[in-house]
Amino acid sequence: MLYGSTLTVHAFAMSASIALFVASEFLLIPASRAPVRAALFASRLADILIKLGLLAGLVLVYVGGWPLLTPWLVLSFLLIAAVIGIGRSFVEPWQARARSALAGSPTELRQFARDRRARIGRIAMIAVFALIAAVMVVKPEL
Template sequence: MLYGIVSGLHASAMCGALLVLVANELLLVWARRGQQGPARIAIFANRFAGVLISAGILAGIVVVFLGGWSLLTPWLVASLVLVGLLVALERKLVRPWSMQAQPMLRGAISATEVKAFAGNKRALVGRIGMIMLFALIVVLMVTKPELNPFV
């Protein structure tokens, strides 16, 4: 029973985070027109996605131990490698961009600055890459494919 609850929490948090990340991108498309409201909501959505990701990863670790999964299970190893890539991508491309959001949250930013913030190409590449990696991780977690080519 505990496994089912924690597994459900893990799946809900991870799928919720993926949906929030996609919604974040849609808000930023709107913000590229210089509108502060969608940009602010996108910043908060990005933070909320981070909380969901942290909760999902923590629940996932618990699920691995409760479920008796080997840490060398191929789909789990692949997922962990992808999570590592996701974290590296976030730190290198997305975090510096999101740190620029502080003035926007205080309301001290012009429409031109909102456009520049929302249109940052480096951050866009990072965010889209994160969404793609995240979707791949979700697919691996759901399908649990046998990735051993020698079987």
């Protein structure tokens, strides 16, 4: 029962966070105040869900009895480290500047919302996150 409940929390939190990250990309397309504000909120909510999902994932590892050196787990941990690195290098600095850009002119906000470097970082995070989900579902023998 604990395993099933924890798996549900883990799967929901991780799936919802991916959906929120994707939704925030679409919210940035119009590059106006309300959608950018909503995109930042969606990203913050996704960050919270990721933490919940990771915690539930660690509980699953324990409850499921998997050794930490199981190849698919090691690969997942490495990919999680990559997501964290991408987030800290590309996304977090952009989000900090985005909050101040909301007070700027509409032209400045549009330029900021279309920042290519940040967009590449956000899309890379989504792609690596999807890869993590695939590895955890398939659990390949590496």
